[in-house]
Amino acid sequence: xxxxxLLTRCVASGKMKVTQKLLNRVCRxxxxxxxxKPATSRRRKNRGSARWCYAALVAxxxxxxxxxxxxxxxxxxxxxxxxxxxxxxxxALFNQxxxxxxxxxxxxxxxxxxxxxxxxxxxxxxxxxxHFVRARAGLPDAPENWFARNLTFAxxxxxAWLGSFGVMLAGMSLLLIRLHPQRRLAxxxxxxxxxxxxxxxxxxxxxxxxxxxxxxxxxxETPARISPVLDAEPAFKLREGETxxxxxxxxxxxxxxxxxxxxxxxxxxxxxxxxxxxxxxSQSASRT
Amino acid sequence: MKNPLSRFPPVxxxxxxxxxLAGAVAAAAPAVTAQLDRTDIALGDSAxxxxxxxxxxxxxxxxxxxPGLEFDAFGQSSQFESINGINTSTTSITYQVTxxxxxxxxxxxxxxxxxxxxxxxxxxxxGSSVTSGHNSGAPSLPPPVMxxxxxxxxxxxxxxxxxxxxxxxxxxxxxxxxxxxxIQVGLRSGMVAQLDGLxxxxxxxxxxxxxxxxxxxxQEMIGDTxxxxxxxxxxxxxxxxxxxxxxxxxxxxxxxxxxxxRTQLPEGMLGGSMLNDPFFQSFFGGSTTEKQIKxxxxxxxxxxxALPAAGRPAGFGGAVGKFAVSSELSAxxxxxxxxxxxxxKITGTGNFDRVSSSMLGEVNGWKTYxxxxxxxxxDSAGYSGEKAFEQAVIPMQSGRQTVxxxxxxxxxxxxxxxxxxxxxxxxxxxxxxxTGALANATAAAAKVSPSPASEPPRDGxxxxxxxxxNTVATLRPLYFQPWFVxxxxxxxxxxxxxxxxxxxxxxxxxxxxxARRRAASDAIGNDLAMMDAATVAGDSKNFFQSARAALQQxxxxxxxxxxxxxxxxxIDGRLNGxxxxxxxxxxxxxxxxxxxxxxxxxxxxxxQTVVRQQLKQMEEL
Numbered sequence: 001x002x003x004x005x006l007l008t009r010c011v012a013s014g015k016m017k018v019t020q021k022l023l024n025r026v027c028r029x030x031x032x033x034x035x036x037k038p039a040t041s042r043r044r045k046n047r048g049s050a051r052w053c054y055a056a057l058v059a060x061x062x063x064x065x066x067x068x069x070x071x072x073x074x075x076x077x078x079x080x081x082x083x084x085x086x087x088x089x090x091x092a093l094f095n096q097x098x099x100x101x102x103x104x105x106x107x108x109x110x111x112x113x114x115x116x117x118x119x120x121x122x123x124x125x126x127x128x129x130x131h132f133v134r135a136r137a138g139l140p141d142a143p144e145n146w147f148a149r150n151l152t153f154a155x156x157x158x159x160a161w162l163g164s165f166g167v168m169l170a171g172m173s174l175l176l177i178r179l180h181p182q183r184r185l186a187x188x189x190x191x192x193x194x195x196x197x198x199x200x201x202x203x204x205x206x207x208x209x210x211x212x213x214x215x216x217x218x219x220x221e222t223p224a225r226i227s228p229v230l231d232a233e234p235a236f237k238l239r240e241g242e243t244x245x246x247x248x249x250x251x252x253x254x255x256x257x258x259x260x261x262x263x264x265x266x267x268x269x270x271x272x273x274x275x276x277x278x279x280x281x282s283q284s285a286s287r288t
Numbered sequence: 289m290k291n292p293l294s295r296f297p298p299v300x301x302x303x304x305x306x307x308x309l310a311g312a313v314a315a316a317a318p319a320v321t322a323q324l325d326r327t328d329i330a331l332g333d334s335a336x337x338x339x340x341x342x343x344x345x346x347x348x349x350x351x352x353x354x355p356g357l358e359f360d361a362f363g364q365s366s367q368f369e370s371i372n373g374i375n376t377s378t379t380s381i382t383y384q385v386t387x388x389x390x391x392x393x394x395x396x397x398x399x400x401x402x403x404x405x406x407x408x409x410x411x412x413x414x415g416s417s418v419t420s421g422h423n424s425g426a427p428s429l430p431p432p433v434m435x436x437x438x439x440x441x442x443x444x445x446x447x448x449x450x451x452x453x454x455x456x457x458x459x460x461x462x463x464x465x466x467x468x469x470x471i472q473v474g475l476r477s478g479m480v481a482q483l484d485g486l487x488x489x490x491x492x493x494x495x496x497x498x499x500x501x502x503x504x505x506x507q508e509m510i511g512d513t514x515x516x517x518x519x520x521x522x523x524x525x526x527x528x529x530x531x532x533x534x535x536x537x538x539x540x541x542x543x544x545x546x547x548x549x550r551t552q553l554p555e556g557m558l559g560g561s562m563l564n565d566p567f568f569q570s571f572f573g574g575s576t577t578e579k580q581i582k583x584x585x586x587x588x589x590x591x592x593x594a595l596p597a598a599g600r601p602a603g604f605g606g607a608v609g610k611f612a613v614s615s616e617l618s619a620x621x622x623x624x625x626x627x628x629x630x631x632x633k634i635t636g637t638g639n640f641d642r643v644s645s646s647m648l649g650e651v652n653g654w655k656t657y658x659x660x661x662x663x664x665x666x667d668s669a670g671y672s673g674e675k676a677f678e679q680a681v682i683p684m685q686s687g688r689q690t691v692x693x694x695x696x697x698x699x700x701x702x703x704x705x706x707x708x709x710x711x712x713x714x715x716x717x718x719x720x721x722x723t724g725a726l727a728n729a730t731a732a733a734a735k736v737s738p739s740p741a742s743e744p745p746r747d748g749x750x751x752x753x754x755x756x757x758n759t760v761a762t763l764r765p766l767y768f769q770p771w772f773v774x775x776x777x778x779x780x781x782x783x784x785x786x787x788x789x790x791x792x793x794x795x796x797x798x799x800x801x802x803a804r805r806r807a808a809s810d811a812i813g814n815d816l817a818m819m820d821a822a823t824v825a826g827d828s829k830n831f832f833q834s835a836r837a838a839l840q841q842x843x844x845x846x847x848x849x850x851x852x853x854x855x856x857x858x859i860d861g862r863l864n865g866x867x868x869x870x871x872x873x874x875x876x877x878x879x880x881x882x883x884x885x886x887x888x889x890x891x892x893x894x895x896q897t898v899v900r901q902q903l904k905q906m907e908e909l
Contacts, residue, residue: 088760091753095527098749099495103488115763125750132748160766164776171783178790205767212768275763 090120098129106137107218107272110241114274118211121152137241142259148207151200156208163201170194210245215256215271217242222271224264228253235264246273320349320399324385328408331390335407339398340380349381352395357407359383449479449542451515452487452585454535460591461526462701464754465608466639468671469524471499473538473583474508474515481578484539487520490584491534493592495752497523497669523669525639527752529594536585543576595699595754599706603646606754607698609638615694615711623721624686630679632659632694632711637672640665641751643698647679651692655682686720808845812838812903819899823892828885831892832877835899839870842906869898 097112113130120126131141154162173190180187223234228250236258238244244256244266253265325336337359341349351359363382387393387409395405455470471487486499503518595608611634618629634643640663647659659679666673683689691714700707766772796802815838822831837851844851847862856874859867873895879885887895 088763089528089757091755091757092528092759095495095752096492098752099492099527101749102495102498118763118765119760120757125753129749136748156765156767157760160772163767164772164779167776167779167783171780171786175783175786175790178787178794201767205765208765209768212764 088115088119090116090123090126093119094123094126094129097133101129101133101136106133106241107216109133110137110139110243111216111218111272111274114211114214114216114243118156118208118274120155122154134241137239139239139242140259142243147203151204151207156204159201159204162197163204166194166197166199166201168194170198212275213246214243214274215246215254216274217244217266217270218272219270222266224256224258224262224266225253226264228255228265232265236262238266238270243274244271246271321402322352322395322398322405324395324405324407327406328410329387330410331387334384334386337383337385337395337405338380339383340378342376342378349379351383352398354393354395356387356389356391357393357395358386358388360386448513449476449581450474450538450540450583451510452536452538452583454585454588456524456534456588456590459588460593462593462595462608462699463526463529464595464606464639464642464699464752465701466523466525466671468667468669469496469522471520471522471536471585472517473503474510474517475540476513476515479542481541481543483518484541484580487536487538489524489534490537491532491590493527493530493532494534494590495525495527497525500668521667521669523671525752526590526592529592531589531591533587534590535587537582538584539580539582541578541580544579596704596706601697601706601708603695604697604699604706605644606642606751607638607640607644607696608642608701608754609636609698610700610702611636611638611643611696611698611709613694613696613709613711615691615714617691617714617716619716621717621719622683623719624683625721627680627682628716630681630691630694630714632677632679632696633674634677634696635674638698639751640670640673640675642754643675643696645677645694645696647677647694648681648692653683653685653689654691655684657681683716683718686718688715689718690715805845808841808851811841811851815841816900819896823889823896826886826889826892828887828892829880831887831895832873832880835873835895836877838899838903839873839906842903843870846906867902869902873899873902 093112093116097109097116100106100109100112110130110133113126113133116126117123117130134141151159170191171194173187173194177184177187177191217238217240220240222238222240224236224238225232226235238256238258242258244258246254247257247263248255249268250265252268254268254271255263256266256271257263320339320341322337322339325338327335329335337351339349339351351361361381361383364380366377366379385407387407390409393407393409395407397404451474453470453472453474455472457467457469461467473483473487475483486501489496499520499522503520506517506519508515508517613632613634615630615632618631622628630648632645632647634645643663644661645659648654648656650656657680659677661675661677663670663675664673665671681691693713694711695708697706697708699705762769815834818834819831819838822828822834840851840854843854843859847854849858856871859870859874863870876895
């Protein structure tokens, strides 16, 4: 009984595992190239890996682009509707802040200018009007370090997308260096560019992080108390439009720290966070 | 049928309450009692509820909660008695009870043993009787709509003391468009104590120019009632696109009559309308308190449209309105190097804070300087007027020179299109000049226009932005949103995983011995499977051939030679006489190929065991 007869019998008896192994042997004996297998298969495998990498690169690049473009289209189509509900626009916030400032509502004006500045940190008009309103309220401008000032060349969301692109660029370049060692220099340059983009996004996130805990006094003079109870002794007073950092919250009070470093408990109703918490988002959206 | 108590003056009512209280105490009656001064009133009138409590329970007096009735405390009295050495104290609080709708209201018993009180409220005599005690927020009593001189509804406060109107020329605006508005607040004499501020807008999508503290004053009759109407003229600007309600609110302090109501006299009877007038009634024996209210105008919906993107000119600066442009030069003839003043005048109506012009840029044959701007309003609100831009220009070449056309683009809300207006071309005869004069003239021109191009903002604030720009759903930047961080982390992990996989793959590809070992193991596995299959089939030829092949693979891997080169002679040479079983298997494989000798099942199993043992031994070496 030769190999083919044996194979036929195994197929007939339904022994699939043995059949598969027999087939492998038939192929090996027929081609007679078993010893030469590693060299050719290595090249083939490398080519296959490269194809996979390129496909992954295209997918990875295409997905966010599709997402962003789709997101923009959705936003632009429903811009009018969302403006009423819970969408924020730097221009609308700026205009609203101007209206508040003209009506003498300095607290809401500072709040909306701060929010507009968060969305468009490189807008000179917003910065100028915020400075003007603060000056009118007798409040100092928030100090800004060199690092933060130089990272406001683009909107935070733009920088976030650039950082995302940097991750993809660096990751793909590192993979391609392995697949095409002869183009190592070019891919290493791309890796550096990607890493720089990522570093910029991380830097922007670091400088923006304090804003997440900032709040603006929206009522008139507000006492900052030494403990979170109504009859606690006031430690100092906060002026309308003053920007503070919220360090903790307890029931209806928030522990705040002023730019001068003074801390006290303030009624939460007298403050509005620059970036609304998820629970108070609807309230804030209705204000905007 | 009216309750006889309703005719009692308040003092009598208090006395009655005290007497009732005394009796109640003596008889160990309820510790908290309540009494209404009358049980039948008209809508708009108010009754008095006196709650009396004795001893320590006086601290717990609180007004009852009855839907449709409003309780306002306005008096309190206390009494101490000492009878036969026993001290008693009573406290009475008087509330003004104001119904908010017609119907029968039951005031629940305030303590065990006391009876609930019933107040019957009948409809009043319409708008002719103005009563006190309401705030503007009464939910079930819609404020009256009165006919007025304007095209908008007039909403008065519930007590008719004041009204507010917002007069708008149109209800559809574009972002940045300004429209003149009139805010009218009518005040009824004797009922409004003071104004508590200026009118404010309730819509958050609009801005209003600063209102004057001295509005126009006129008199207006609404029905038979005279009102003093204060009118503010201002300009409303739309901030963002969408449909928005818009009302105007005016904070006021009104006088509320707290004394019991007198019986209403029918109209026309003994000067009934005059006697029914709250001012008249309060004058005769009534007392008043002041209450702060806000009177709001009728709510109107405005649609704000975004400026169309189609057809927007390149130099569009956000001006929305109707404008005309004209230009002029300070002289028709000049000398080369002598400065001239180029003026561009933009007149019309609209948002002048967005009217801007860069005037002339760099033009061949002309030296130009920064322009200045000045706005001259034609009305107090700054809705119409003229904005003039001046620029110093110096002709550098002699001959007949033409100043390039000056253009200004704006959006016309009436035609709903962008328009580009060009000023007429200007010509000037320029005569040649000496070389030195040119430098002097340049210095002089620099003095003419040292200021920047744009006009400084009037209120210190930079003007509103016309382009609403992109919107985002949240103020939280993307890098603080969990989904974004998660996606990026997953992406980074994918790349890290890919990198690790590639490195391992490369390592495996470079490991030739390992690859050979793996290939040999695969081949041996196949051979063993073949042996199993041959055992099942009872095929001794294939069994021994497979066994030999498996042993060849193992030995070839060990000796780094090709499997086909492993022969009995090679085995003898390398193993120095060892490997008897291996040689035996090789021999049987040759023999089985030709002899067709069949083995028993036990033989197959025995040889299988031998082969596997040999393979294992060689693997362990």
